Amino acid sequence: GQNIDQPTEMTATEGAIVQINCTYQTSGFNGLFWYQQHAGEAPTFLSYNVLDGLEEKGRFSSFLSRSKGYSYLLLKELQMKDSASYLCAGMDSNYQLIWGAGTKLIIKP
Amino acid sequence: GAVVSQHPSWVICKSGTSVKIECRSLDFQATTMFWYRQFPKQSLMLMATSNEGSKATYEQGVEKDKFLINHASLTLSTLTVTSAHPEDSSFYICSARGERDYNEQFFGPGTRLTVL
Numbered sequence: 001g002q003n004i005d006q007p008t009e010m011t012a013t014e015g016a017i018v019q020i021n022c023t024y025q026t027s028g029f030n031g032l033f034w035y036q037q038h039a040g041e042a043p044t045f046l047s048y049n050v051l052d053g054l055e056e057k058g059r060f061s062s063f064l065s066r067s068k069g070y071s072y073l074l075l076k077e078l079q080m081k082d083s084a085s086y087l088c089a090g091m092d093s094n095y096q097l098i099w100g101a102g103t104k105l106i107i108k109p
Numbered sequence: 110g111a112v113v114s115q116h117p118s119w120v121i122c123k124s125g126t127s128v129k130i131e132c133r134s135l136d137f138q139a140t141t142m143f144w145y146r147q148f149p150k151q152s153l154m155l156m157a158t159s160n161e162g163s164k165a166t167y168e169q170g171v172e173k174d175k176f177l178i179n180h181a182s183l184t185l186s187t188l189t190v191t192s193a194h195p196e197d198s199s200f201y202i203c204s205a206r207g208e209r210d211y212n213e214q215f216f217g218p219g220t221r222l223t224v225l
Binding site for chain 1: 152
């Protein structure tokens, strides 16, 4: 079956670094996505990895290891506005997104 | 990036009535549109996939006669919740994908439905 696992909730301090992990099992693989979702809003795209390695985009970086079925999202210099849910989604061979349940990130001052 | 709109943003209706939600791609042609539902504190649940000009493909457990999807043009898909009940209250989100890049889905802002 297809499955995406990520932690339910994480807490971090403003200004610090946090890493949100995601493991995936999909039927075929066409990439791994990370989305940010604030409460009551639709998801917004953060990153896309289809090859192994680290993709850096400003304060956010995403890593993929296809052999391990593993990805992480790294957030640096945390700001209060980063408090949100972070959704990991794998794209299967039919180009369908398989969604994780999301990780609620709580930022404390 | 591409823009997808949804209308209405929120709607309150009485039990037993029908509600139509529109999803539009504003600056690209969406050959495929996806309809999701999200309950509080849960992740997105794909309800159906619709391709322009053909019948929608519904996920297991989603009643196609209750959630009517029409993808009549390359820029518009509609979801009609028929005979709505309080348990249909949820956040409904559409996303759209063009024909060029299968890896990109663009999300609408969502529609919050409350059925009294």
